[in-house]
Amino acid sequence: MVYYILKRLLLIPILLLILSALIFSLVMFLNPYERLSVFIPNPEAAIAGIPFEELITRYGLDKPFYVQYYNWLKELFHGNLGWSASARMSVFKAISRYFPATVELMLLSALITFAGGIFLGTYAATHHNRLADQAARVATSIGVSLPEFVFGLAMLVIFYAWLGWFPPGRLSYWANEIVYLSEFKRYTGMNVIDSVLNGRIDICADALRHLILPALSYSIGLLSVVLRLMRSSLLETLGKDYVTTARAKGLLEKVVIHKHARRNALLPVITVAGSIVARMLGGAVVVEVVFNYPGMGRFIVVSAQGLDFPAILGAALLIGTLIIIVNLIIDFLYTVLNPTVTLR
Amino acid sequence: MGFFLRLVRDPLGAAGFVLVLFWVIIALLAPVISPPQNQRNPYAIARTGFSSIPQPPSEKAVFGRTSGGYDILYGIVWGSRTAFRVGLIVVSCTSLIGIILGGLGAFIGGWIDETVMRVTDLFMSFPFLIAVIVMSIVLGKGLDKVILALIIFGWRHYARIMRSEVLSVRERDFVSAAKSLGASKLRIFFRHVLPNSVFPVFVLATIDIGTMVRIAAALSFLGVGAEPGYADWGQMINFSRQWLLGIVGDPFCYWYTYTYPAIAILTFVLGWSLLGDVLRDIFDPRMQKARRGSS
Numbered sequence: 001m002v003y004y005i006l007k008r009l010l011l012i013p014i015l016l017l018i019l020s021a022l023i024f025s026l027v028m029f030l031n032p033y034e035r036l037s038v039f040i041p042n043p044e045a046a047i048a049g050i051p052f053e054e055l056i057t058r059y060g061l062d063k064p065f066y067v068q069y070y071n072w073l074k075e076l077f078h079g080n081l082g083w084s085a086s087a088r089m090s091v092f093k094a095i096s097r098y099f100p101a102t103v104e105l106m107l108l109s110a111l112i113t114f115a116g117g118i119f120l121g122t123y124a125a126t127h128h129n130r131l132a133d134q135a136a137r138v139a140t141s142i143g144v145s146l147p148e149f150v151f152g153l154a155m156l157v158i159f160y161a162w163l164g165w166f167p168p169g170r171l172s173y174w175a176n177e178i179v180y181l182s183e184f185k186r187y188t189g190m191n192v193i194d195s196v197l198n199g200r201i202d203i204c205a206d207a208l209r210h211l212i213l214p215a216l217s218y219s220i221g222l223l224s225v226v227l228r229l230m231r232s233s234l235l236e237t238l239g240k241d242y243v244t245t246a247r248a249k250g251l252l253e254k255v256v257i258h259k260h261a262r263r264n265a266l267l268p269v270i271t272v273a274g275s276i277v278a279r280m281l282g283g284a285v286v287v288e289v290v291f292n293y294p295g296m297g298r299f300i301v302v303s304a305q306g307l308d309f310p311a312i313l314g315a316a317l318l319i320g321t322l323i324i325i326v327n328l329i330i331d332f333l334y335t336v337l338n339p340t341v342t343l344r
Numbered sequence: 345m346g347f348f349l350r351l352v353r354d355p356l357g358a359a360g361f362v363l364v365l366f367w368v369i370i371a372l373l374a375p376v377i378s379p380p381q382n383q384r385n386p387y388a389i390a391r392t393g394f395s396s397i398p399q400p401p402s403e404k405a406v407f408g409r410t411s412g413g414y415d416i417l418y419g420i421v422w423g424s425r426t427a428f429r430v431g432l433i434v435v436s437c438t439s440l441i442g443i444i445l446g447g448l449g450a451f452i453g454g455w456i457d458e459t460v461m462r463v464t465d466l467f468m469s470f471p472f473l474i475a476v477i478v479m480s481i482v483l484g485k486g487l488d489k490v491i492l493a494l495i496i497f498g499w500r501h502y503a504r505i506m507r508s509e510v511l512s513v514r515e516r517d518f519v520s521a522a523k524s525l526g527a528s529k530l531r532i533f534f535r536h537v538l539p540n541s542v543f544p545v546f547v548l549a550t551i552d553i554g555t556m557v558r559i560a561a562a563l564s565f566l567g568v569g570a571e572p573g574y575a576d577w578g579q580m581i582n583f584s585r586q587w588l589l590g591i592v593g594d595p596f597c598y599w600y601t602y603t604y605p606a607i608a609i610l611t612f613v614l615g616w617s618l619l620g621d622v623l624r625d626i627f628d629p630r631m632q633k634a635r636r637g638s639s
Binding site: 015018019022023026027029030137138141142144145146147148149150153154156157160161162278279281285286289300301304305307312315316319320323324327 | 356465468469471473475478479481482483554561562565581589590613617618621
């Protein structure tokens with residue numbers, strides 16, 4: 001067991017090295033001139049006087065792949081992720097600003113996904129073949145197929161354009177001004193938590209008002225996945241002998257379901273939880289663009305459209321690391337919950 | 345035939361079948377429903393004028409026109425061909441790669457299996473959507489680039505599933521029987537192991553046709569997919585984004601610009617996913633029991 005964890009932990013840096021090399025090699029598909037274009041803010045005005053060749057040599061853009069990769073890696077170990085031309089700040093600063101916003105969105109989405117999915121899945125399974133169950137079957141089929149951006153846009157049309165309840169963005173204008181004052185202390189970078197710590201409930205409410213629609217659009221598909229899984233897993237568990245035994249003992253149906261059946265039925269949900277969290281980490285892209293939410297996903301799209309590769313490399317490396325760690329935790333958790341599985 | 349009956353007897357399966365059939369018919373009859381303006385390039389959405397304001401449905405344009413004078417009905421009809429092309433090409437390539445890599449790796453075992461699985465792990469730790477976005481931006485604009493990017497990063501699930509299936513089928517009695525009869529390794533793999541382990545891949549592939557179309561539409565929506573004016577549902581929704589909020593006092597006045605493409609994407613993806621779910625029930629009796637409930 002210890003040996004297995006050690007092996008996996010040792011593999012992480014190697015995986016990351018290959019991962020970053022792969023992303024870096026993607027960049028190499030572009031010729032030096034295209035990669036140089038990031039550094040030139042206004043090509044029409046400046047085209048005459050730019051010493052292209054000189055700049056390419058200075059930034060080392062014509063060197064072979066391994067030299068450029070080595071240079072990037074060397075900078076990385078000095079804590080320098082490079083300059084993001086599209087965000088007009090260093091990549092490190094951009095990530096430390098956008099990442100908490102995404103984490104905030106993700107935590108709320110995960111809460112909706114798992115709490116909602118497990119609760120509704122239990123309800124559907126215990127009301128098997130009745131109206132609620134049939135409705136769940138149809139609703140999850142639609143939920144799984146609904147593209148995030150279609151659902152998100154529909155939400156925007158209804159709750160912003162029509163009713164005017166939930167605006168896009170991250171904070172209202174008035175709240176934004178307060179958040180950037182020096183009296184407002186930033187502990188985590190997440191508005192909801194920071195505002196509570198600063199004793200500003202009104203800002204917390206405003207942040208939640210901006211969060212609710214993106215989180216809902218983001219979690220609707222994943223909630224359907226969890227609901228389905230929970231439903232079918234619980235139905236299978238309810239047919240097991242020990243559930244019959246528990247019922248025969250005369251236990252309350254509530255106790256049978258919550259104490260005996262649901263705990264075992266959760267196992268497949270936990271197995272899938274890892275891939276869901278991993279998908280969440282990499283998937284906020286579309287929702288953030290739809291709701292104009294300044295998080296990692298929108299940062300990546302904007303920087304990708306501007307061929308801003310230091311930014312993409314930094315962001316992808318961070319997300320890749322998180323996915324690898326999440327997968328490790330899930331594997332570990334799985335053995336704790338299910339002692340019949342042994343890790344090698 | 346009995347198989348087909350089982351498929352359509354399930355109401356959800358029947359619904360899926362009807363939806364997919366509907367889009368097949370639309371795609372086949374595209375030249376009849378919306379005759380192309382330019383015979384050589386039918387995928388360029390027919391447009392009249394360059395008016396930036398959408399026009400509501402009329403006799404000339406049944407679904408209305410979006411900004412730039414693009415005919416919405418035309419885009420939806422020819423977009424169905426785009427959707428089928430993306431879905432079928434991506435899924436057939438990715439599932440084939442997955443079957444070969446995962447299947448042969450598990451069958452041969454040893455360092456080949458180990459290498460294949462480590463490479464799969466590596467691709468698994470890529471955030472899929474971000475990888476595809478970066479890849480298609482690097483490759484340049486165009487739907488074929490999106491297809492290529494989806495293939496490069498889409499095969500990993502198939503390799504995993506195929507591997508675990510082959511690992512269990514490999515130990516079955518009929519494989520040992522074939523071995524003792526002196527069948528060659530290749531023959532055992534292609535005649536005995538492969539046909540018995542390919543069904544889960546088949547089910548996943550059915551669902552994935554919709555999923556891949558959904559992702560390609562998301563890419564077009566983000567502006568990294570098809571060229572402007574190409575018949576593609578995601579792009580049509582991207583067109584409609586600036587009209588989403590309507591005008592003051594009438595938030596739904598441009599409803600036709602987003603409603604029709606959204607319905608098109610939803611029904612296409614839904615059709616394939618329903619079909620896949622019911623196929624899974626049919627092929628996997630254990631799942632069926634779980635679904636129907638044995639209690």
